[in-house]
Amino acid sequence: MPRTGSRNDVPRRIGGERIRELPLTPAEGRVLAQIDGLTSVADLELVTGLTADELDLALTRLVELRLIQTGATAAIPVRLPAVRHAVAPPPRRTSPQPPAPESRQTAGPIQPLPADESPAGAADARDADEALSPEERRRIETFLMRAESVDFYRLLGVSRGAERAEIRSAYFGLAKEFHPDAYYGRDIGEARHRLERIFRQITRAYEVLSRAKSRREYDEYIKGQAILQGRDEEEQAWQAEEQRRQTPYGAKATEAARDAAHAKQEAAATRDAATSAASSPVSPVLDELPSWPPPATTPSTTTAATPQPPSPTGAPASEPPSATTPSASTAATPRTVPPPGTPAGVPPSPAGTPAVGARRSAADGWQRLRMARQLASVLRRSGAPEPAKDEKRGTDYLTDAEAAAKNEEWGRVFGLLEAAEKLGLSEAELTRASELRERATRELARISFNQARFSEGTGDLGAALQHAENACRYGPDNAECWDATARLWLRIGRELHKARDAAAKAILLAPQSIAFRMTLIRVYLAAGLPKNARREAEAALALKPDDKQVKALLAEAREQHE
Amino acid sequence: MERVIGIDLGTTNSCVSVVEEGVPVVIPNRGGYKTTPSIVAVTEAGKRLIGHIAKRQAITNSENTVIAAKRLIGRKWNSPQVATSIAMYQYHIVEGPHADVRIQLREKIYSVPEVSAMILQEMKIIAEDYLGEEVTKAVITCPAYFNDNQRQATKDSGLIAGLDVIRVINEPTAAALAYGFGKKIDRLVAVYDLGGGTFDISLLEIGSEGVFKVVSTAGDTFLGGEDFDARIIDWLLAEFQAQHGVDLRQDRMAMQRLKDAAEKAKCELSATRQTEINLPFIISTGRNEALHLQCQITRDKLEELTGDLVQQTIDICANTLDEAGLDVEDIEDVVLVGGMTRMPKVQERVADLFKREPCKGVHPDEVVALGAGIQGSMLVAEKSDVMLLDVTPHTLGIMVVGGFFEPLIPKDTTVPTSQTKTFTTVRDNQTAVKILVLQGESDKAEENELLGEFVLTGLRRAPKGEVEIDVSFEINADGIVAVSARDLENGQEQSITVTASSGLTKEEVKEMAENSHEYLVERRRGEETEKTSQEAETLIGEIERYMPQVEEIVRGSEHGPEAITKAKEVVEHARGAMRSGVPDAEMKEILDSLRRTLRMFKAVLT
Known part of the structure; x- marks a missing residue:
């Protein structure tokens, strides 16, 4: 029997065929229908329910x-990994692949390595794999x-209301398994x-959740994250609606309906996959939560690409930036801190890890679903743009907003x-x-x-x-928000004019706060403006x-001036 | 599976343990004691003495007897602690070639790790005698608050002693391990460890899963029983001066006697409320008149003299709780470790602070060694029931502009861990950065301990602040620190594995290890000779005891007188050989002929 290739190969369609006119058996048709350029031969076996032969x-x-075409494909961008997981493997056969979705993502042939894995590391990993039992390897990959x-909470496998002792026990169990000493x-x-990476993260999780104060802050953080995310969605929904108002209704409405259906499907599929993995039902909003803390985005990474010297632009010309005279014996000055979770020396990949990618696309799905729903509801109610009905729609939104305020969904409000x-x-x-807006902004500012x-x-x-x-x-x-912003810019050490x-x-x-004034003094000192x-x-x-x-x-300023 | 021993290398006493059939046991030394004084001496004849015997001769040989070498290990020559030690101890502390500390014993100068190695070697021999097999792997403990240089020096000591030190663990952690081992408890405990030379406080979470997680640790590496002794000595000196107008400080022997008496009185006052210090003929005056030191010391007096030392430990404890964000009510048990915790005042103050009576279930002198033994056996076990999650006791960071210390990994971070920060150049057209890796809690770089340094070169010439460098710190489970710096623009990277400096170079350590091995071989041979001559001695004794009787019986027989003469010759020859010393092989023959003679004698008698 000629093998078409290894089980890890990913067959792709060449395209352009007219399936109905082809002389195919039902089995071949079934296989062809499942080939999407993402599913490996091994997965096809599961998906189609055919024997290997x-x-x-x-x-x-x-x-x-x-x-x-067959053969191991070079990295095809994973557009919607969520869809792949929507196809559940049939239960009739024992799976040769690890069943957990997380591990399938790495086991699958088309997935890039975890974003921060160096190529050298990958080569080593292969050698090392032999020293590990398949079970150990699976556990490590899953937890990574x-x-x-x-x-x-989900990393440690505890519920959100878990007692401290329960959290400790969960952490200790994992620590025993993942500490390198094991x-x-x-x-x-x-x-x-x-192992070290896993251990570091579970330890962080435990340290945050085991102390009442940091746990409260973290809960607040998750909640805040969900609220802020909600706000983004609503804002985008509004933007989409704005767009609709400038385009012919019919086409947009159809598109919206189609989008809604599609997004709903995707989102549901992703949620299923995610929930089955976590084995704890969590509300969809929380499912969208990206890794925490969120990957350092705009301020650190984008500016890192286009570095800007600390420019005291806008400062009086009498104080040229060259006034700074650093001591000769020293070399460096602190600047920015990437998220602690990011391992040494590897820039955060824009795509994030595959799991984050999946989550993002899940979030996209939800977003689109919500947008589409709103559009659909707006369209249902209007039919045509009549000013009289616009007023009523505005009232509706206001009522919704007030209801949302009761639920503390400030983003929605x-x-x-x-x-x-x-x-x-x-x-x-x-x-x-x-x-209401005032209240919402106040709440959002606080969050x-x-x-x-x-x-x-x-x-x-x-x-x-x-x-x-x-x-801000x-x-x-x-004032506190502004001061916090100033201190953060100062700590980052970039764009000191901001x-x-x-x-x-x-x-x-x-004006009465000494602390705020001290921040400004420090900024000036850092910018080399002692006057x-x-x-x-x-x-x-x-x-x-x-x-x-x-x-x-003041003494420091005088010293710097001299 | 290879056996791993656990060694508590203490300031005043050391202890060794091993896990047998899952049960950790302390191994007694030849004298039957479970702890061995951490004292090393060299006699006038050049013989090396370790342990009890070294302690006994300390009074007459104080200049060549090293006590509390641990207080000097891994320290720099110019540190204040070294200066204090020079004033406190009678032996000669001299400066080494790397601004390190060395000790002169007779003509030879030893590094501190070498001296510690002598003690470790003794512990190794104790374990080998007990187990009847060679031991090479060991877990050694050190005070939790030791910095990396001190830890490295401790490791080097092991290496010199011919041990593969598979891990250096913290003393309070080891104590907690022994305390919670096999108990299946969930508890937050405080370990208060006041030993001969150092003080440590550690807070640990113990889980019934067999996990021991250090939450926080702090201490003072120069605060212990030795300082309590010093207070008593100072008081005695002052009393004596007031009484007789004589300063005993000038007399080394008197000082050593005072030291002994002070230590003894301190221990006695843990059990009684008053004790007498009686040192007759402590010194003689110029007019040939002998002076005696005789005085009473009460427990109250001792507490008055050392109250501030106890207070210091209590302050550190309170501070640690505070930093860990814990209340005394959170602490579910208090474990006392170290001989000094026998002092009633210490127990009382600790109980006051934690609002509970300390646990009495562990032996303060042995618990640390037991914990080290447990950790050793657990590391090499296939499937271990125990997992130790330790922390880095000091903050790690680098020096930045202005001579400031920029922390990267804060103290009490559970290891393994890693952290990265981005830094930038401070001068225009700066093409290189020097990364100084430091450890300590001060904002000022110079006040912290320097662990290592390296230079990242080839930076792009650019205005200051434009070139960015990522500095990453990584601590692995063995506590080894790796630091790397990476130019984010061109990807150039420089890194070092920080081998903290023990004050010795690798070559020196290697050479010392060889010397120490030679010494061991010689010593083993010496012991062999000792054993044979002892046996010969016994045989000769017996032969001579039977001689008159046998002579009586065989006198009349044909070969009787001849046999007796021959026997006498054999004994004479053996005596001569033992006096002058002969090669092993010849000695064996002599032993054989002695045995034959004795057998013959016995046959005649029956």
């Missing part, structure tokens, strides 16, 4: 008919994926690093209000809406501020800054003449 025969014939994708004296090569106001509201409704503080605590300055800036956007008259602006804003809002620092320090001392810290800063 039957499948082989079918594949050979399909190749002969020049309908498909988990460690970097699911939230802390493999002491065994040469397991690169797998040791994987924000989005719904935006929609309501744009669609038009009466005078009284506008007052109600603006009150963002908390997120920022929490991220800062975990050392993820990039995320912290993002949250702090959001907090929602609550522009909260730090200065934020610090100045904080002082403007709360400005001195001026600010003197102003601060005028408020509180014997503040030791300010005096120390």
Whole structure:
């Protein structure tokens, strides 16, 4: 029997065929229908329910008919891995593949290696694999994926209401399995690093969840994350609707309906896969939660690509940046901190790990579903753009927003209000809406501020800054938010003019606070502007003449000036 | 499976254990004691003495008797602790070639790890005698608050002693391991370890799964029983001076006697409320008049003299609880470790602080060695029931602009762990950065311990702040620190595995290990000779005891007188050989002829 290739090969369709006109057996048709360029031969066996020999025969014939190509394919971008998991393997055969979805993702031939795995590491891993039993390897792979994708509760396998003792017990069980000492004296090569990564993450999870304070903050963080995500969705829904208002209704409505159906299917499939993996039913919103803390995005990575020197632009010209004279013996100064979860030296991949990718696409799916639903509902109610009916629609949104406010879904409130106001509201409704908006922004500012503080605590300055800036956007008259933003820019050590602006804003809002003034002094010192620092320090001392810290800063400013 | 011994290398006493059939046991030394004094001496004849025997001769040979070498291990010559030790001890502490500390014994100068190695070698021999097989693998304990240089020096000591040190673990952690071993308990415990030279406090979570997780640890590596002794000595000196107007400090022998007496009084005061210190003829004055030191010391007096030392330990405990975010109510048990915890005042203060009576179930002198033995056997076991999750006791980081210390891995982080931070250049056209790896809690780089350094070169010439460098720290399960720096632009990378410096180079350690091995071989041979001469001695004794009787019986027989003469010759020859020393083979022959003679004698008598 000629083999068409190895079980890990991924057959692809060549395309252009007209399936109905082909002389195919039902089995061959079934195989062909399942070939999507993502499913490996081994998986096809599961999916089609054929025996290896039957499948082989079918594949050979399909190749002969020049309908498909086989052979291990080079990385095909995984567009929707979620769809693949939607196809459940039939239960009639014992699976040669590990059953957990997480491990299938790595076991599958087309998946890229986990984003932060170096190629050298991959080669070692193969050697090391031989030292591990299949069961050990499976456990390690499964947990490596988990460690970097699911939230802390699910990583430890406890419920959100778990008692401390339960969390400890869960962690200790995992620690015993994944501490590298469990493999002491065994040469397991690169797998040791994987163990270390798993161990680090479960330890972090435990340390956060085992202390009342950090656990509360983390819960808040998850909740906040869900709320903020909700807000994004609603905002996008609104944008989509805006777009609709400028395009012919019919085409868009059909598209929306189709999108809705598609998105719903995808989202449901992904959720199934995710829930079955975690074995605990979690609300869909939480399912969308990306790895925590979120991969450092905008501030750290994008600016890293286009580095900008700390530019004191906008500062008085009398203080040239060259005023800084660093000591000769030293070399470096602290700057940004990538998320602690990111291992050494590997830039965070934009695509993230496959699991994160899957999650993202799940989130996409949900987003599209919600957008589509909104569109559909709007379209149902309108039919045609009549101003009179617009008013009513605005009222509807306002009512929805008020209901959402009761549920503390501030993100939704924000989005719904935006929609309501744009669609038009009466005078009284506008007052109600603006009150509600004020409350929503205040709440969002508070949540963002908390997120920022929490991220800062975990050392993820990039995320912290993002949250702090959001907090400033929602609550522009909260001095604390501005001060936090300033301090974060200062800690990151980039774009110090932004730090200065934020610090100045904080002082403007709360002129009596010495702490805020000290932030500004520090910013000036960091930017090498001792004159400005001195001026600010003197102003601060005028408020509180014997503040030791300010005096120390003043002395530093004088020293720098000389 | 190869056996692994656990060694508690203490400041004043050391202890060795092994796990037998799943049960950890302390191995007694030849004298039957479970602990061996960590004392090394060299006699006038150049003979090396270790343990009890070294302790006994310390008074007459104080200049060549090393006590509390652990207080010097891994320290720099110019550190204040070394200066204190020089003032406190009678032996000669000198500067080594790498600004390290060396000890002069007679004509020879030894490094501190060499001295510690002598003690470890003794512990190794104790274990080998007990087990009847060679032992090469060991887990050694060290104070939790030891820094990496001190740990490395401890490892080097093991290496010099011919041991493969598979892990260095913290003393309080080891104690907790022994305390919770096989108990199936879920508990948060505090281990208060006040030993001869160091103080440690560790908080641990013990899980019934057999997991021991260190939550927090702190201490003082220069605070222990030795300091309590010093307080008593100072008091005695002052009393004596007030009484007789004589300063005993000038007399080394007197000082050593004082030291002994102070230690003894301290121990006695744990059981009684008052004791007498009686040192007759402590010194003679110029007019040939002998002075005696005789005084009473009460427990209250001792507590008054050492109150601040106890307070220091209590402060550290309170601070640690605070830093860990725990209340005393969270602590479910308190374990006392180290001989100093026998002092009633210490127990009282600890009980006051933790609002509970300390656990009495562990032996303060043996528990650390037992824990080390358990960890050793668990590491090499196929499937282990016990898992130890330890922390890094000090903050790790690098030096940044302005001489400041930038932490990367904070103290009390569970290992293995890793952390990365991005740094940038501070000067225009800077093409290289020097990474100084430091350990400690001070903001100022210079106040922390330097673990290692390296340079990353080939940076792009650019205005300051433009070139970015990622610095990564990684600590693996063995506690080994690896640091790498990477230019984010061109991907260039430099890294080092931080081999903390024990004060010795690799070559030196290797050479010392060889010397120590030679010594061991010689010593083993010496022991062999000792054994044969002892046997010969016994045989001769017996032969001579039977001689008159046998002579009486065989006198009349034909070959009788001849046989007696021959027997006398054999004895004479043996005596001569033992006096002058002969090769092993010849000695064996002599033994054989002695045995034959004795057999013959016995045959005649029956």
